Amino acid sequence: MTGxxxxxxxxxxxxxxxxxxxxxxxxxxxxxxxxxxLWFSAERYNLLNPGKTAFAGWxxxxxxxxxxxxxxxxxxTLFLVGLVxxxxxxxxxxxxxxxxxxxxxxxxxxxxxxxxxxxMPTVSALIWKNMLMxxxxxxxxxxxxxxxxxxxxxxxxxxxxxxxxxxxWEWTPFAVLILLPALQSLNPEQVEAARLDGAGPIAxxxxxxxxHLLRPMAVVAMIEMIFFLSLFxxxxxxxxGGPGLASTNLAYLIFRDALLSFDVGRASAGxxxxxxxxxxxxxxLMRLVGRNLEDWR
Amino acid sequence: xxxSNRTWKTLGLLASVALMAWILSPPDRRPExxxxxxxxxxxxxxxxxxxxxxxxxxxxxxxxxxxxxxxxQRLTIDISTGSNTFDVITIGSYEAPLWGERGWLxxxxxxxxxxxxxxxxxVVREGLSYQGRMYAAPFYGESSFTYYRRDLFQKAGLGxxxxxxxxxxxxxxxxxxxxxxxxxxxxxxxxxGWGQNMAYISTLVNTFGGRWLDLDWKPxxxxxxxxxxxxxxxxxxxxxxxxxxxxxxxxxxxxxxADGNCAMWxxxxxxxxxxxxxxxxxxxxTTGFAKAPIAKVPNGAAYxxxxxxxxxxSSKHAPVAKQFIKWATSRQYIATVSKRFGWLRVxxxxxxxxxxxxxxxxxxxxxxxxxxxxLSADYTKPSALPVPYVGIQYVDIPEFQAMGxxxxxxxxxxxxxRATVQQALALAQAEAERDLEGRSLK
Numbered sequence: 001m002t003g004x005x006x007x008x009x010x011x012x013x014x015x016x017x018x019x020x021x022x023x024x025x026x027x028x029x030x031x032x033x034x035x036x037x038l039w040f041s042a043e044r045y046n047l048l049n050p051g052k053t054a055f056a057g058w059x060x061x062x063x064x065x066x067x068x069x070x071x072x073x074x075x076x077t078l079f080l081v082g083l084v085x086x087x088x089x090x091x092x093x094x095x096x097x098x099x100x101x102x103x104x105x106x107x108x109x110x111x112x113x114x115x116x117x118x119x120m121p122t123v124s125a126l127i128w129k130n131m132l133m134x135x136x137x138x139x140x141x142x143x144x145x146x147x148x149x150x151x152x153x154x155x156x157x158x159x160x161x162x163x164x165x166x167x168x169w170e171w172t173p174f175a176v177l178i179l180l181p182a183l184q185s186l187n188p189e190q191v192e193a194a195r196l197d198g199a200g201p202i203a204x205x206x207x208x209x210x211x212h213l214l215r216p217m218a219v220v221a222m223i224e225m226i227f228f229l230s231l232f233x234x235x236x237x238x239x240x241g242g243p244g245l246a247s248t249n250l251a252y253l254i255f256r257d258a259l260l261s262f263d264v265g266r267a268s269a270g271x272x273x274x275x276x277x278x279x280x281x282x283x284x285l286m287r288l289v290g291r292n293l294e295d296w297r
Numbered sequence: 298x299x300x301s302n303r304t305w306k307t308l309g310l311l312a313s314v315a316l317m318a319w320i321l322s323p324p325d326r327r328p329e330x331x332x333x334x335x336x337x338x339x340x341x342x343x344x345x346x347x348x349x350x351x352x353x354x355x356x357x358x359x360x361x362x363x364x365x366x367x368x369x370q371r372l373t374i375d376i377s378t379g380s381n382t383f384d385v386i387t388i389g390s391y392e393a394p395l396w397g398e399r400g401w402l403x404x405x406x407x408x409x410x411x412x413x414x415x416x417x418x419x420v421v422r423e424g425l426s427y428q429g430r431m432y433a434a435p436f437y438g439e440s441s442f443t444y445y446r447r448d449l450f451q452k453a454g455l456g457x458x459x460x461x462x463x464x465x466x467x468x469x470x471x472x473x474x475x476x477x478x479x480x481x482x483x484x485x486x487x488x489x490g491w492g493q494n495m496a497y498i499s500t501l502v503n504t505f506g507g508r509w510l511d512l513d514w515k516p517x518x519x520x521x522x523x524x525x526x527x528x529x530x531x532x533x534x535x536x537x538x539x540x541x542x543x544x545x546x547x548x549x550x551x552x553x554x555a556d557g558n559c560a561m562w563x564x565x566x567x568x569x570x571x572x573x574x575x576x577x578x579x580x581x582x583t584t585g586f587a588k589a590p591i592a593k594v595p596n597g598a599a600y601x602x603x604x605x606x607x608x609x610x611s612s613k614h615a616p617v618a619k620q621f622i623k624w625a626t627s628r629q630y631i632a633t634v635s636k637r638f639g640w641l642r643v644x645x646x647x648x649x650x651x652x653x654x655x656x657x658x659x660x661x662x663x664x665x666x667x668x669x670x671x672l673s674a675d676y677t678k679p680s681a682l683p684v685p686y687v688g689i690q691y692v693d694i695p696e697f698q699a700m701g702x703x704x705x706x707x708x709x710x711x712x713x714x715r716a717t718v719q720q721a722l723a724l725a726q727a728e729a730e731r732d733l734e735g736r737s738l739k
Binding site: 046047048049050063067068129134135136137141150151153154155156157238239240241242243244245246248256257259260261262263 | 370373374377378395399479488489490539540541542543544553556558695696698699702706707709710712713714715716721724731732
């Protein structure tokens with residue numbers, strides 16, 4: 001007895017020293033890029049003028065924060081995240097409810113619903129841009145025109161909505177992928193009992209299925225948010241952030257500063273602002289989801 | 298079959314001897330070149346033909362082939378940080394003088410007397426030089442001119458002059474605009490980007506008598522010529538252009554024209570051989586050519602660009618790289634392409650001698666116009682007004698990439714109807730001033 005008490009701290013130390021290398025590696029993995037970004041964000045550093053590097057202090061941040069582009073981009077980022085989350089959760093839910101039914105060919109249907117998720121983002125954006133949404137030779141233009149309406153100019157008139165549509169198509173399968181198994185894990189006896197108590201499909205959904213799905217929905221929202229905050233490929237392929245700044249989000253703005261203007265300082269400052277925004281949104285979402293879960297219980 | 302212990306041993310011995318021999322054998326001593334290039338049709342052809350060069354010279358080539366924008370980003374980061382990835386890079390006339398000035402490129406004025414420097418168009422060579430030294434060797438050059446549909450013009454009883462005015466272009470576009478049949482009066486670049494819509498709009502502003510910057514390096518985007526030119530552009534495209542023009546770049550417009558959706562198109566001369574190829578274009582038999590339109594002054598109405606090969610100073614294989622560049626940009630190379638693939642496929646616009654070959658002039662009816670456009674382009678006098686910079690469809694300073702991109706965005710917003718021309722240009726002016734703020738006055 002006394003022996004174990006004496007050796008426990010030593011064993012702890014031992015375990016820690018074994019863990020140390022991986023912890024150190026992970027720490028470096030995260031801290032070095034972050035530190036470099038912070039350092040660059042305080043530098044006046046343009047790749048095309050390598051001789052003229054100088055300490056800028058808060059200069060890059062002041063530049064960004066007093067400039068319209070950053071605020072527009074932030075608004076677009078939040079709008080896109082919110083809209084695409086709503087689209088994927090609503091349609092993901094509807095598809096899951098549908099696919100949960102037993103009907104002939106439901107296996108193939110499930111496969112087809114999931115398929116868009118496995119198309120590469122750039123590829124699906126190109127398909128949507130050139131084959132579906134193109135106002136001259138796209139499918140949608142052909143449909144609206146043969147119905148007697150004009151063609152809709154998707155990317156010039158409503159760039160954000162068009163991108164949200166593409167994103168929704170890509171990510172609804174992900175929501176289905178999580179929500180459908182969750183729905184299937186619902187205890188059938190509970191559903192049976194509710195039915196016997198006279199619950200219609202709406203009451204059943206409202207009081208049994210939705211509460212059951214809240215937790216997986218939170219998971220979907222969190223994971224999707226991480227991806228949507230850094231949404232880039234679809235914007236790059238379809239609109240290049242335009243027209244004007246209409247579809248420029250934070251990730252695209254940083255790309256523009258870093259790789260079109262080669263302004264490392266400004267791009268790093270933008271990166272730091274993006275990190276802060278991501279944390280705020282994450283915290284907010286976490287709180288919201290957490291509170292909701294407690295309410296439902 | 299069960300092998301005996303002894304057989305195993307013998308096999309093991311043989312295997313280890315073979316392994317030793319492989320390890321100890323002299324490594325492949327052939328010099329290797331890493332070549333970064335753009336995925337244009339001419340470059341892809343060169344890649345196929347480079348087997349000949351590799352066989353003859355014993356040099357091994359590793360290719361990195363990228364799209365224009367990605368290539369530019371990759372190369373800029375690579376060369377400005379001094380990393381030693383590429384031995385031969387493909388750059389344009391925007392980069393060559395800038396990077397030459399920075400000392401990032403190996404001068405290429407010693408490729409030998411048989412290289413034929415005097416055969417290269419002067420304006421192309423000067424565009425790739427800094428202070429009289431050539432830093433990149435041109436693979437092909439291009440200017441801009443007007444494509445039009447001869448059949449549509451004939452049907453409407455219109456005649457395209459050798460060099461139309463923009464007023465005439467507007468009238469033609471108005472008459473030929475026929476959205477019922479998906480024929481639009483004119484196609485022009487609308488996709489934002491300094492190499493996209495701004496390449497065209499710069500020439501338009503030039504011929505309206507405007508300039509990017511005044512002699513104090515102050516942006517002139519709200520000056521009357523800019524307002525006039527951009528208003529004309531927005532008005533023309535939104536009335537007689539294809540729907541969604543603000544997202545159409547060079548490739549989209551080329552597809553539209555090749556599919557028969559445009560009556561006119563003002564763009565790069567290098568699209569001509571594509572449009573004349575019946576396997577790729579529906580309008581191969583009916584495409585006509587005219588000079589780039591002018592509005593008020595002839596200065597800078599057509600642009601000039603060339604794709605060229607250069608060697609970063611960080612390369613350890615500069616002498617071998619020079620051999621490769623000499624091979625790829627020589628007269629002999631052009632002759633090889635013509636023999637294997639026909640004259641329509643040769644890289645054009647870099648050498649005068651190409652335009653003296655009767656066989657080429659026969660298959661390429663646009664060739665005399667291209668030659669004239671290249672000869673008349675003067676990238677030191679892009680505007681009728683005095684300017685402190687060189688470059689026709691760009692301003693040859695590092696800040697231009699940022700400035701051109703941002704201004705392009707604002708103008709595409711005006712084209713999409715999200716802002717008026719005045720609003721867009723006022724915003725563009727503010728962006729441009731910000732980009733040039735840190736510029737030391739020369």
